[in-house]
Amino acid sequence: MDLDFCELLNVTFVKVSVDIISVIKMSNRMTGGFKFLLIVVVFGSLCASVHGQCDDAAFESLENVGEEIALENKFFRYNASSTSVAHHSSCTLCYLLSITAQRIYFCNRSQEQLSYLINGLCVFLRIYNSRICQGIVSVYKDEVLYVVGQLLLSPKQLCAVLIENCGEAYNPFKANWTVALPDVPKPPVQPRQQPKPDQPVLRVLHLADIHFDPQYAQGSEADCNDPLCCHKNSTKKSMKVKQAAGRWGTAGLCDLPIKTMILLFEHLQDEAEFDYVIWTGDLPPHNVWNQTRNGQLHAYEYLLQLFNEYLPNKLIFSALGNHESAPADSFPPHFKTLPNKYSISWLYNALAEGWSATVDPEQKEAVQDSIKRRASYVVEVKPEELQKAENEGAKVHIIGHIPPGHETCLKEWSRNYNIIAQRYENVIRAQFFGHTHSDSFTVSYDRSGSDVRPSNVMFVAPSVTTFAYCLPAYRIYTIDGVHENSTWEVLDIETYILNVTEANQTGERPKHYNRVDEECGKSCRKARLCELLSSNSAAYATCIHKPVVKL
Incomplete structure (x- = not known):
């Protein structure tokens, strides 16, 4: 059947114009970068009709995908659940956007032309309002189009990376690669020993996903159609506010007010007892369409200011979150061919200076060098370092942002991380992560023998922010402390929350965080x-x- 792709897309629009909006709404929590690419899918079909045809033969695969969508109705075929619809549609959309984005790039259209049309389609499809559409396009366009031009993956390979169970392989980069471990046999597993009751312990504060929002406005709309609410412009001035943002924060699609962040640090200074701090990243708010490099750096500097003011004598061990960069989720590796405008050194240099101030002076130079030379948003766990610790009889704690095994972590990377964790389970005593905004933990199992055996646990801390529909929280771990034959194991976990909903109702300043100790049904x-x-x-x-x- 010989159909023009633009005609196919028009037929699809007429048939499923309502469904496409609903499916996009299902994926409302996508980050700005992926939503931008989603918009590129539709824009690509207009490239030929608005600006003239490029090489038709080069886009044969694009037409085949469009024909498959229109003829087989695979795009919006409703199955048993909305989840399956969203996944199937997102997968097909991903194929389209990958091919179309390449088509746009090789058509050599100007940035202005691309931005104008993509922004218009974002508004037309009601993905977001014009303000947010324009912001997302402005923030992400340069890097997205540069990546498209350098991409060596086929559309199905790319979609296998972006979406679970979509495409040819979970990881097209040597799909079944396995990490190389030192050629040293694994020693017998050491039985977990409980320390004596009178042994010294350490108390460790874990702060995760603060996401404080300088633009939070009390009384603004907390139930809006934007990805992030509780801003003065979250609703039109002519419309009545449905749910007013509370004084101390709102458990909804809102991030943390500055005053509540300060309240947390005052509480930690006066009431919480701990020896050192773990911060696992994600400081800026979720307004990814309105972020700049300077804004991200100011947020980081403000956090350091609070640490210095309220917790001046505490050691702080930090990990980088996916929201620290601008654009969010963008952490280019240190390729020599990478243009300077896309370099991430602006962030790493600031981190090197800030983080080194929180460690022992003798380690400052080493920390700065490590961050500047080797840091990138690619989590690297070195078996050689763990082997060195094993040789010396040392124990290790691992901290990071995204927990391995989470849906946003590449499956092959998670699998290889688990291989390392299993091999060095005698060395790794604890693993601390954030990112999910939920209070949880994950147990890993050793399946190498005849019996399945639990081998290690990852502790995932709840978020300080209220996004999405959370109460501000932090954790304190009790760890076997400094003494001869210490296990360095986590002995107890305490989670504390601030009930901002209750505080907003009373109108009074919240007095303290409450320890979570409720029944389990x-x-x-x-x-x-x-x-x-x-x-x-x-x-x-x-x-x-x-x-x-x-x-």
């Missing part, structure tokens, strides 16, 4: 069991949705 117990039995997000999702069988 059937659904809670099932969730806890699934956490124990699952080593990644897919396994947990399968477990949690299984019907309960009464015995």
Whole structure:
């Protein structure tokens, strides 16, 4: 059947104009970069009709995908659940956007032409309002189009990386690669020993995903259609506010007010007892369409100011979150051929200076060199360092932002991380992560022998921000302390929350954070069991949705 791609897309629009909007709404929590690429899909079909044809033969694969969508109705075929619809549609959209984005790039259209049309389609499809559409296009266009021009992956390979169970392989970069471990046999597993009650302990503060928002406005709309609410422009002035943003924060699509962030540090200074701090990243708010490099640096400098003012004598161990960069999620590697305008050194240089001030003076130069030369948003766990620790009888704690096994972490990377963690389970005593905004933990299992055996645990801290629909929280771990034969194990976990909803109702200044110590019913117990039995997000999702069988 000989159909022009633009005609095919027009037919699809007429048939599913309502459905495309609903499917895009389902993916409302996508980061700005991926939403920008989503818009490029539709724009690419107009490239030929608005600006004239490029080489037709070069876009044969694009027409084949468009024909498949129109003829087989694979784009919006409703299955049993909205989840399956969203996944199938996102997968097909990904194929389209990958081919079309390349088409746009090689058409040599100007940045102004691309921005104008993409912004118009973003508004037309009601993905966001014009203000946010324009912001997303402005922030992401340069890097997205540069990456498209350098991309060596096929559309299906790219989509395999971006979307679970979509495409040819989970990881096209040597899909089944396995990390090389030192040629040293794994020693016998050491039984976990409980320390004596009178042994010294360490108390460790874990702050995750602060996401403080300087633009938070009390009384503004908290129930808006934007990705982030509680701003003065979250609703039109002519419209009545449906849900007013509270004084101390709002458990919804809102980030943390500055005053509540300061309240947290005042509380930590006066009431919380701990020896050192773990901060696992994500400081700026979720307004990814309105962020600049200077803005990200100012947020980081403000956090350091609070640490210096309220916790001046505490050691701070930090990890980088995916929101620290501008644009968010953009951490280019140190390629020699990378143009300077895309370099991430502006962030790493600031981190090197700030982080080195929180460590021992003798380690300052080494920390700065490590960050400037080797830092990138690619988590690297070096088996050689763990082997050195094993040789010396030392123990190790690992901190990071995105927990391995999470849906936003490449599967092959997670698998190889697990290989390392299994090999060095005698060395790795604890692993601390954030990113999910939820209070949880994950148990990993050793399946190499005849019996499946739990081998290590990852502790995932809740967020300080209220985004999305959370209460501000932090954790304190009690760890086996400094003494001979210390295990350095986590002995206890305390989670503290600030009930901003209650504080907003009373109108008074919240007095303290409350320790979470509530009953666990059937659904809670099932969730806890699934956490124990699952080593990644897919396994947990399968477990949690299984019907309960009464015995």
